[in-house]
Amino acid sequence: MSSFRVKGGLKLKGEITPQGAKNEALQILCAVLLTEETVHIHKIPNIRDVNKLIELLADMGVEVSKTGPESYQFNAAKVDLDYLDTDKFLTKASSLRGSVMLLGPLLARFGKGKISKPGGDKIGRRRLDTHFVGFQKLGAKFNYDTKREIYNIDGHALKGTYMLLDEASVTGTANILMAAVMAEGKTTIYNAACEPYLQQLCDMLNRMGANITGVGSNLLHIEGVKKLNGTEHTLLPDMIEIGSFIGLAAMTQSEITIKDAQIHRLGIIPDTFKRMGIQMEFRGDDIHIPAQKHYEIETFIDGSILTVADAIWPGFTPDLLSIVLVTATQAKGTVLVHQKMFESRLFFVDKLIDMGAQIILCDPHRATVIGLDRKYPLKGIRMTSPDIRAGVSLLIAALSAEGQSIIDNVEQIDRGYQYIDQRLNALGADIVRID
The missing domain is CATH 3.65.10.10 (Enolpyruvate transferase domain)
Incomplete structure (x- = not known):
């Protein structure tokens, strides 16, 4: 200590x-899982939470290379889904609050996600219901192992839908948004968070080939696409x-x-x-x-x-x-x-x-x-x-x-x-x- x-x-x-913005970095880093092409991100802060997430992505099979003092390239062409079932992954994920946002990209691209209850600041209750209710409305099946505190989600047939979020959760909106960009049909998210960091995520996803409108408002419309491409992004x-x-x-x-x-x-x-x-x-x-x-x-x-x-x-x-x-x-x-x-x-x-x-x-x-x-x-x-x-x-x-x-x-x-x-x-x- x-x-x-x-x-x-x-x-x-x-x-x-x-x-570079910590809260934006955690969202943007998770989004690299949405494509098999290379994503280049600049102004990544050298802080513990961000470094632990980068390390977790590398353990999942994402190729990570540092291209400058605050720049990294990520390529998630070969993600090891079996790693999600290991105790090592669950332990690492549980130490990092932002790890919950891995679920949206995993569901969108691979149809399944698994994670242990994430940690983070001891500042009071930080419930995750908004995330999982949103996934369920997209058609995912949710199971929570209360003894091991592990979330399992099957999202092989995600379909666009209308949803009204019970709270304008920033991480919840980001997670649901990343799951919806490759769901079949149109998704409408009302009472969405609209922080600048979330606007940045939407802009990045649109550059990758997503179809998101309403950026900057609390009403987002997402037309699902089949595939997303690589891009370059700079954090606020x-x-x-x-x-x-x-x-x-x-x-x-x-x-x-x-x-x-x-x-x-x-x-x-x-x-x-x-x-x-x-x-x-x-x-x-x-x-x-x-x-x-x-x-x-x-x-x-x-x-x-x-x-x-x-x-x-x-x-x-x-x-x-x-x-x-x-x-x-x-x-x-x-x-x-x-x-x-x-x-x-x-x-x-x-x-x-x-x-x-x-x-x-x-x-x-x-x-x-x-x-x-x-x-x-x-x-x-x-x-x-x-x-x-x-x-x-x-x-x-x-x-x-x-x-x-x-x-x-x-x-x-x-x-x-x-x-x-x-x-x-x-x-x-x-x-x-x-x-």
Whole structure:
């Protein structure tokens, strides 16, 4: 297990380029199974979750070759379906949340899929019903071995149909979409997720020969095709990293420029941080955050406390609520953070309270943060990273605090942020990795 030793109170300065989007990468990598031709993908982040999925694809028989620092070629002409029945596959798949999206491509191309219950962050219940109900509506037969926690699906005769998803699940929509692109006839998916990463998946599949319309909306139409071809694809910059760097700049009174942010794909993320009082300037596709000694949280028009809540796209992404929460601790004013989707994601606030933050955890989904306006700086402590986003929030808190902090279990942070210690040290941070 690794830890970070963090010296707080340093002001950072410089430019930083966001990595390729983690959540997009997991979808796009699974999609390479849909064709026997070569798929070339660029800006793949070097992070644990992505690397484990690439390793899993290679074990399945996919030819993987690295063509550049962030580029890979994949050829899935010879997939070993027998490998899916091995304990090795089931064990590896269970350690990775994104492995569930292997099922859609496997059903589409080979007519069957098998996977163990996937792991991932301990942030609350993350049910998979949307995925499997969608497969069943396409005609697949579903069986769940409750003792071994293994999902078996037979999809040899997938047929297009109309479906209304019970929730706008991003991974669920991606999985069903990948199964439907080669199903017989037309599939209509209503209440589909429409995040930029899903739009990217649709655009990639259309370049491969799929017929998907309604991209960017919550109503997708898919005309099934017999075969898909190879393609080349570049991932978007990771919007969660971009939001994290905005919060980091404000908390540490740093002047940071985020390069190549593709601002038009960020939705309301910049505006939400502006409502926290954070100044920023758009310079082409770069976001410049000046050093700010003070930033003040807005109120609603009637003077009531600002609420920042997660919502399906184009609402505010739940992955950035932890960043909003920690950033608010040194702002002037009060904000209510409402995490609707996951009931365990706010439990890391006890560490922030130990550091001196004024936070009232109202219930598992809501926390009220009373900004200290830097009158009482956070103090360094020893703490443990419970999940990816909370881990980075604690890292931001440690960088802004007085004294030294130790963050344990930083493997969680490594799952979503590549070389985060090295990249921040290049801006002037003092982060030492301890193995």
